Amino acid sequence: MSAPPVLRLEGITKRFGALTANDDITLELRQGELLALLGENGAGKTTLMNILFGHYTADSGRVIAFGRELPPGKPRAAIEAGIGMVHQHFALAANLTVLENVIAGTRPLGALGLGSAAAREKLTALSAKFGLAVHPDARVGDLSVGERQRVEILKSLYRDAKVLILDEPTAVLTHQEAEQLYHTLRGMAEHGLSIIFISHKLHEVLAAADRVTVLRGGKVVAERRASETTKDELAELMVGRRVARPRRESQAPGAIALKAARVDVGTALKAIDFEVRAGETLGIIGVSGNGQHTLVRLVSGLERPSAGSLELYGAPAQRPTPRGFVAAGIGRIPEDRHADGAVGEMAVWENAVLERVREPRFSAAGLVRRAAGRAFAREVIERFDVRGGSEDSPIRLLSGGNMQKLILGRNLAESPRILIAAQPTRGLDEGAVAAVHGEILAARRAGTAVLLISEDLDEILALADRVQAIVKGRLSPPIPIEKADPRRLGLMMAGSWEDAA
Amino acid sequence: MIRFERRTHVPFSLRLAAPIAAVFVALAFAGILIAIAGAPVLEAYRRMLIGAFGSRLAITETLTRTAPLILTGLAAAVAFRARLWNIGAEGQFLVGALAAAALGSQHGLHLPPVLLIPALMLAGAVAGALLLLGPLALRLRFGVDEVVTTLLLNFVALLFVSMMIEGALKDPLAFGWPQSVPVVADAMLPKLVARSRLHIGLLVAIGLAVVIALVQARTVFGMESRAAGLNPAAARFAGVSLTCVLVKVACISGGLAGLAGAIEVLGVKAYVTTDLSPGFGYTGIVVAMLAALNPIGVVFAALFVATMFVGADSMSRALGVPSFIADVIVALSLLAMLVALSLANYRIRR
Numbered sequence: 001m002s003a004p005p006v007l008r009l010e011g012i013t014k015r016f017g018a019l020t021a022n023d024d025i026t027l028e029l030r031q032g033e034l035l036a037l038l039g040e041n042g043a044g045k046t047t048l049m050n051i052l053f054g055h056y057t058a059d060s061g062r063v064i065a066f067g068r069e070l071p072p073g074k075p076r077a078a079i080e081a082g083i084g085m086v087h088q089h090f091a092l093a094a095n096l097t098v099l100e101n102v103i104a105g106t107r108p109l110g111a112l113g114l115g116s117a118a119a120r121e122k123l124t125a126l127s128a129k130f131g132l133a134v135h136p137d138a139r140v141g142d143l144s145v146g147e148r149q150r151v152e153i154l155k156s157l158y159r160d161a162k163v164l165i166l167d168e169p170t171a172v173l174t175h176q177e178a179e180q181l182y183h184t185l186r187g188m189a190e191h192g193l194s195i196i197f198i199s200h201k202l203h204e205v206l207a208a209a210d211r212v213t214v215l216r217g218g219k220v221v222a223e224r225r226a227s228e229t230t231k232d233e234l235a236e237l238m239v240g241r242r243v244a245r246p247r248r249e250s251q252a253p254g255a256i257a258l259k260a261a262r263v264d265v266g267t268a269l270k271a272i273d274f275e276v277r278a279g280e281t282l283g284i285i286g287v288s289g290n291g292q293h294t295l296v297r298l299v300s301g302l303e304r305p306s307a308g309s310l311e312l313y314g315a316p317a318q319r320p321t322p323r324g325f326v327a328a329g330i331g332r333i334p335e336d337r338h339a340d341g342a343v344g345e346m347a348v349w350e351n352a353v354l355e356r357v358r359e360p361r362f363s364a365a366g367l368v369r370r371a372a373g374r375a376f377a378r379e380v381i382e383r384f385d386v387r388g389g390s391e392d393s394p395i396r397l398l399s400g401g402n403m404q405k406l407i408l409g410r411n412l413a414e415s416p417r418i419l420i421a422a423q424p425t426r427g428l429d430e431g432a433v434a435a436v437h438g439e440i441l442a443a444r445r446a447g448t449a450v451l452l453i454s455e456d457l458d459e460i461l462a463l464a465d466r467v468q469a470i471v472k473g474r475l476s477p478p479i480p481i482e483k484a485d486p487r488r489l490g491l492m493m494a495g496s497w498e499d500a501a
Numbered sequence: 502m503i504r505f506e507r508r509t510h511v512p513f514s515l516r517l518a519a520p521i522a523a524v525f526v527a528l529a530f531a532g533i534l535i536a537i538a539g540a541p542v543l544e545a546y547r548r549m550l551i552g553a554f555g556s557r558l559a560i561t562e563t564l565t566r567t568a569p570l571i572l573t574g575l576a577a578a579v580a581f582r583a584r585l586w587n588i589g590a591e592g593q594f595l596v597g598a599l600a601a602a603a604l605g606s607q608h609g610l611h612l613p614p615v616l617l618i619p620a621l622m623l624a625g626a627v628a629g630a631l632l633l634l635g636p637l638a639l640r641l642r643f644g645v646d647e648v649v650t651t652l653l654l655n656f657v658a659l660l661f662v663s664m665m666i667e668g669a670l671k672d673p674l675a676f677g678w679p680q681s682v683p684v685v686a687d688a689m690l691p692k693l694v695a696r697s698r699l700h701i702g703l704l705v706a707i708g709l710a711v712v713i714a715l716v717q718a719r720t721v722f723g724m725e726s727r728a729a730g731l732n733p734a735a736a737r738f739a740g741v742s743l744t745c746v747l748v749k750v751a752c753i754s755g756g757l758a759g760l761a762g763a764i765e766v767l768g769v770k771a772y773v774t775t776d777l778s779p780g781f782g783y784t785g786i787v788v789a790m791l792a793a794l795n796p797i798g799v800v801f802a803a804l805f806v807a808t809m810f811v812g813a814d815s816m817s818r819a820l821g822v823p824s825f826i827a828d829v830i831v832a833l834s835l836l837a838m839l840v841a842l843s844l845a846n847y848r849i850r851r
Contacts, residue, residue: 300738322740332738340738345731354728355739363721370719393510 006031006194007052007083007163012061014047021047022058023218029163029196034189036209036226037198040238040429041400044218045198049165053085054078065163084156085165090148094141098151099123101140102158119158126157130188146177153184164188166197170204171427176287182208200238200429202231203458214238239431245462246438249445253465254278256314257418257449258299258330263308268294271308272475274451274468276418281440281450282478283464285457286493291473292453293335296422299451300332301325313417326355331411331448335422337400341407344396348386349377351395352410376413384409385435401432408439419443422453437463457486471495508848519841520791520798524805526841527833531826540820552815553808561697563804563811565769569594569778570803571706572761573785575713576629578794580754582717583730585637585747589651590758591782592658593632595773597625597759598766599662602773603670605684605766614687621688622705622763629759630752632658637751641744655782663775672772681773690768700768707800709757714796726750758782779810787835793842806831 007029014022021044029035039045050056052063057073064070065081078085092101103119123136132150140148149169156164166185170178185195185208199205205212206226214222214237222237236242259275268291276282286292297303298310301322310317312328319325325332332355334340342351353362353373362369362376377391384405388398395403404424411419421440425433440463444450453470454460460467467484469476469492476497479488491497532542553563573590580587601621604610610620636650663679666672670681690700717723728736729746737743761781766773788806792798813827 301740302737322738326740334738339732339734341735343728343732343735346728350724350728354724354736354741357721357724366720366722368719368721368724 005029006066008064009048009052010062010064012048012051012058012063014044014051014056014058020218022051025061025215025218025220027213027220029194031194032189032192033194034185034208034210035194035196036205036212037196037215038200038202038205038212038234038238039215040200040431041427042429043215043238045215046167048215049085049167049196049198052078053083053165079159079161082160082162083165084153084159084161084163086149086152086156086167086169088167088169088171090152092140092148092151095139097137097139098134098143098154099136101151102136102155106159123154123158126154130157130191131184146173146180149173149181150184162193164193164195166195168198168200170199170201178204202234202238202430205234206231216240235430239429245434246441248281248441248463248465250465251279251445253280254447257312258451259311259314260298260305261309261311263298263305263310265294265298265303265306268473269298270473272473274475274478276449276451278417278449279444279447280465281444281452281463283460283467283481284451284453284470284475285460285467285489286455286470288455290470292422292455292470294473295470296335296420296453299325299330299420300334301330322355323358327359329414329417331414331416331419331443333404333407333411333419333421333424335426335453337403337407342395342403345394347392348381348389348395348398348406349374349391352377352380352391352406355410356414376410380406380409380413383413384439401428401435404428404432404436405439408436412439412443415446416443416448419448419450420453421450423455424452425454425456425459433459457489460484460489467492469493469495469497508846511845515845516793519845520793520802520838523791523837523841524834526837527830530833531830534826534829535822538822538826540822545816545820545822548816548819549809549812551812552819553812557694558697559811559815561694561699563807564693564703565698565700566807566811567803568700568703568706568768569761569765569781570784570788570806571703571710571800572757572764573781574788574792574799574803575706575710575785575796576754576757576761576782577786577789578792578796578799579713579757580750581730581789582794583726583746583750584733585750585754586646586648587633587651587751587754587758588648588786589633589636589654589658589782590754590761590785591778591780592651592655593629593755593758594762594765594778594782595655595658595662596632597629597762598773598777599665599670599681599762600628600759601625601688601763601766602681602684603665605688606670606682607685608682609684617688618690618767621684621767622760625763625766626756626760629757629762630755632759633751633755634748637747641747659775662773666773666775670773679774683771684767688767689771690764698769700764702764702768705760705764706803709760710796710800713753717796722746722749758785761785784831787831790835791838793838805834 005028009025009027012022012025025048037045047056051058054073054075054077062069065083070081071077099116099120102123120136127134132154134147134150140151169181173181189195209226212224212226213220216238254277256275257278260272262271262273264270274282294303301320301324304320353376357363357368362373374391381391386402386405388402425436440450452463464481466478466480468478476492535542535545552559554560573594576590577587601624604624605621610617612620632654636647639645639650640647666679666681672680672682690702693699693701693703725741726746729741729743733743765777770777784806788799788802791802809827809830813824816822817824
C-alpha cells in the first residue's frame with residue numbers, strides 16, 4: 001500500500017453517441033501491482049484502456065503516468081512514458097522473425113542496418129529475466145498463439161515499458177498456456193513492473209490479480225483485494241444481480257440418437273467412436289486444434305465419413321447434408337457464430353429461417369413466406385430473450401451473446417432430437433453463459449441428445465453426463481462425469497487416457 | 502482525430518442521395534477539364550443535355566443506347582452480388598449477338614415472327630451463359646480465378662466473331678466489308694417509336710430489371726444467393742449449395758449479357774461487325790457499380806451513362822471538346838460513387 005501510484009486515471013468519461021462507454025472512472029495502479037479490470041462485454045473495459053493508451057480521446061478526465069499528465073490521443077506519448085499494450089488481436093508480421101518484429105518501429109527511419117547485435121542481446125536478456133522463452137530467430141508465422149503473445153509482451157518490454165496493459169490475454173490461450181502466462185505476469189510484477197489485465201473470467205482474476213476493479217455499464221462499481229473476495233461476490237458485482245449457473249440434475253438416458261462407429265474423416269479424425277442417448281449430454285473436451293473443427297463439420301452434415309459409419313436413431317444417416325440433418329431433427333450451433341452461424345448483413349429473421357427456408361412453412365413455389373419467417377423470428381426473440389434489435393435489423397447489430405441466443409433459439413424452438421453445441425459460450429459474458437447453459441440443460445431435460453464440444457473445463461463439468469477427450473483426431477473412451485476431475489481430464493487431454501483410467 | 506464509424510442503419514434517402522451527389526461531383530471535376538479544353542463549361546453541359554434530350558431523335562437515340570447498358574449492367578450486378586466476378590460481359594455480348602445473327606439470317610431458323618424473335622433472344626442468352634459457364638467450371642473444379650478467365654475470354658470472343666464474319670457468316674453482298682449476313686426482316690424487333698431506332702428491347706430490359714429485383718427480394722433463390730455472396734461459410738453451414746447458386750447466377754449473368762448482344766443485333770444493326778459493341782460489356786460493370794448493384798438502380802445508372810455518351814458526341818461537334826470527356830465523366834462518377842457509398846455507410850466522427 002505504501003508504494004506510490006505509477007498510473008492514475010482521473011474522472012475519465014467517454015461517450016459514443018448516446019452510449020456512455022466510460023462514466024467518470026477513477027483508477028490507480030501502484031508499482032509492482034497486478035490489477036484486474038473485470039467486467040462483462042460492453043462494460044467499457046477496452047474503451048478505458050484505449051483512452052489510457054491514447055487510441056481514443058476522452059471527453060473529460062486525465063491520465064497521469066509517473067506524476068506527469070499524458071497528452072490525450074497520442075499513443076507515442078504513452079509508449080514514451082513507459083506504457084505498453086498487448087491487444088487481443090496481435091499486431092505481428094508473420095513473415096518476420098521474432099527479433100525483427102520486436103525491433104520494428106524502434107529504429108530511426110534513416111538508420112543503416114538494424115543494429116541487431118545489441119538488440120538481440122537485450123531481447124535475450126529480457127526473455128531470460130522474465131521467463132518468456134522464445135527463440136529470437138524463429139519466424140513468427142511458425143509460432144503457437146501462446147508464443148506470439150510472449151513476443152507481443154517482449155515487444156513492450158523492449159520499449160522499456162514499466163506499465164503493461166493486456167486486453168483479454170487468455171481469450172486465445174489454452175488452460176495450460178493461461179496458467180503459464182499468469183505465472184509469468186506474477187514474476188514480472190515481482191520485478192517491479194505494474195500490470196493491468198482485462199478479463200471477464202472470474203477464476204483467473206481471483207488466481208492472478210492482487211486487486212480487482214469491477215466495471216459495469218461504464219462505471220466502477222467496486223474495488224476488492226483478490227484475497228478478500230469470492231467468485232460469487234465478483235459475479236454479482238459484474239452482472240449487477242445474482243447469477244447462478246444452472247445445475248444439471250441426473251436423469252436416465254433413453255435410446256441412442258447419434259452414434260459414430262470407427263469413423264475416419266480424411267486424416268483429421270481417426271477411428272472415432274461415440275454415442276449420445278436421448279436426454280443425455282456427451283461432452284467432448286480438448287485443446288483447440290485437435291480435430292474439433294472436423295468433428296463439428298461431420299455432425300453438422302458438412303463432411304462425410306471416409307470410413308466407418310455415422311448413425312442417426314439406429315440407422316445410417318440418410319442424407320448427410322446440412323439440410324438433411326436439419327430435417328432429421330438435428331439442431332446445430334457452430335463453433336464460430338460470426339463465420340458460420342450468421343450472415344451479418346442479413347436481417348435477424350432471414351438468419352432465423354435460412355437453414356429451413358426450403359421447408360413448406362417458410363416458402364411456397366420458390367417464394368419466401370416473409371410473414372411466416374418474421375413470425376418465427378419474433379417467437380425466437382421473445383422466448384429466448386434476444387435483445388438489441390428487432391426481426392428486421394441486420395444481425396450484425398446484435399451483441400455476441402444475443403446472436404448466440406438467436407442461433408440457439410432457432411434450433412431449440414424446433415425441439416430438436418439431437419443438439420450439436422460447439423463452443424456454445426465462447427466469448428460470452430457471465431449472464432449470457434448462464435442463459436445458454438440453462439437452455440441446453442432444458443433441452444436435455446426435454447429428451448434431446450446433446451453433443452457438447454468445448455474447450456472449457458468448467459462448462460463440460462457443469463453440463464455433461466459423460467466425457468470423452470479429443471486428442472490429435474482421436475477420441476478417448478468415455479468416463480462418467482462423477483469420475484472426472486480437472487487432473488484426470490487434464491491427463492486425458494494430454495492423450496494419456498490409460499493413465500487416467 | 503477523425504474516425505469513421507459504421508452506421509447501424511443507412512436511411513433510404515441517403516442511399517438515394519449517394520449516386521446523385523457522386524454524379525454532381527464528377528460533373529464538377531469534368532468541368533475543369535472542359536474549361537482547360539477552352540470551352541464554356543455551363544454551355545458545354547447545356548449542349549450535352551440538348552444532345553441527349555433536345556429532340557425526338559435525341560431522346561430515342563439515348564434510350565436506344567440505354568437498353569443494352571441496362572442488360573449488361575444487370576449482368577454485372579447479379580454476378581457481383583453473389584461474388585462471381587464476371588468481367589466477361591463484353592465477350593458474352595458478342596457471342597450472344599453472333600448466335601442471334603446466325604440463327605436469324607435466311608440460312609437460320611424458319612419460324613413465324615412471334616416465335617422467331619423470342620427464339621433468337623433465347624439463343625443469344627444461351628450463348629452468353631455458355632461462355633460464362635466455362636470459367637465457372639474452372640473456378641469450381643480447380644479454383645481458377647474467374648476475373649482472369651472471363652476477362653481474357655473477351656478477346657477470344659472478339660477474334661471468334663472476326664473469324665466468323667470473315668468466313669462462314671460473311672455477307673457476300675457487303676462489298677467486302679467484314680460483316681455477317683443480315684437477319685431477315687421478320688426477326689427484327691418491333692419499333693417502340695416510329696421512324697426511330699428505338700425498339701422494344703428497352704421494355705424487355707426494364708422488365709427484366711424489375712423481375713430480377715423481385716427475384717432477389719422475394720424468392721428462396723434470391724435469399725440463398727444473397728447469403729452465398731455475403732458470407733459463403735455461413736451459407737454453406739445453413740445448407741445452401743454454393744455450386745448450385747453459382748451455376749444459376751452464371752446462367753442469369755451470362756444470359757443477360759448475351760441477350761444484350763442479341764437485342765442490339767435484332768433491334769438496331771441487323772448484322773454483326775467487330776465494332777458492334779462500343780464497350781457495352783465493360784461499361785455494364787460501371788453501371789452496376791453506380792447502381793450499388795441494385796437492379797432498379799441499374800436502369801437509372803444506364804440512362805445516365807447513355808446520356809453522357811450521346812450528349813458528349815453532340816457537345817463535341819458544337820464546341821470542339823473531345824467526346825472522350827464522356828468516358829472521363831463516367832469514370833469520375835464511378836470513383837465518386839465509391840467514395841459516396843463509404844460516406845453513406847459510415848459516419849465521420851471527430
